[in-house]
Amino acid sequence: MSLLLDKRELKKAAKELSVLKLQEVMDVLTSVMEERQNESVALDKVREFAKAQGFTLEQLGYKQNSDGLTVAVAVDDIESHDSKRPVKPKFKTINKDSQFFYVEGGSLQLLKTHTMKKGLNDRGIDVVPFSKVEKKYLKQVDALLEDAGKQALVNFNQKVDIWNDWAQQHGEEILVKR
Structure with a gap:
């Protein structure tokens, strides 16, 4: 090459x-x-x-690189290869104080992945921690965190399904959905 x-x-x-x-x-x-x-x-x-x-590409199993997009480990790949062990899911709670936010189009948005931060900064959009969110946007924070919590729960439960399918076949611990 x-x-x-x-x-x-x-x-x-x-x-x-x-x-x-x-x-x-x-x-x-x-x-x-x-x-x-x-x-x-x-x-x-x-x-x-x-x-x-309303999804980011990172949530769908893609990651950015200089040549475009490359596929990271996708859910379909895990399901199609029984011999591959899926990652055991861990539920992560969303702590308001450790979240980052940005304002786009006049509304507050939650920073979903830290890989987005550089791209937003390159476009001139400031990414700030919860402690520095302007007062006029504080009402929106709880709704954003609630939506993110619901999405995290859905994602966790999907990963538990994948894990449990694999675990049954390989005699591993069966996890409980939340």
Whole structure:
């Protein structure tokens, strides 16, 4: 791959290849390019759907990198591979004092992942801890935390289902939903 990044090296390699080999290389590169384009279209659809449903991509099992999105460990992968042990879920309570907030579009928003913080700061949006939230937005804090608590409960219960399915097959501890 690094060979393709340097044009001089690419030209040297092309001179050494026969016409048939060059055609094969071009066919392979074209097919890879088409696959990447299809992946890009699919990821754009996932982004739009996630945004429309109010989810962040991190919540859906994706993580940002410089080349775009890459798939992290997804729930479907855990379910499809019985031999893989899923992560044992732990319920985390939401502590108001340790949460961060930001104002976007005139309303207060809860910072769901700390990976969002840099992106928000790059866009000129200040991310502040609970102690520095402006007084006019304090009424919204409890509603945001309640929604986040409900979502955390749903996510935990889904992870418990996945864990319990695996645990039954492998003789591990069965967890109780909350």
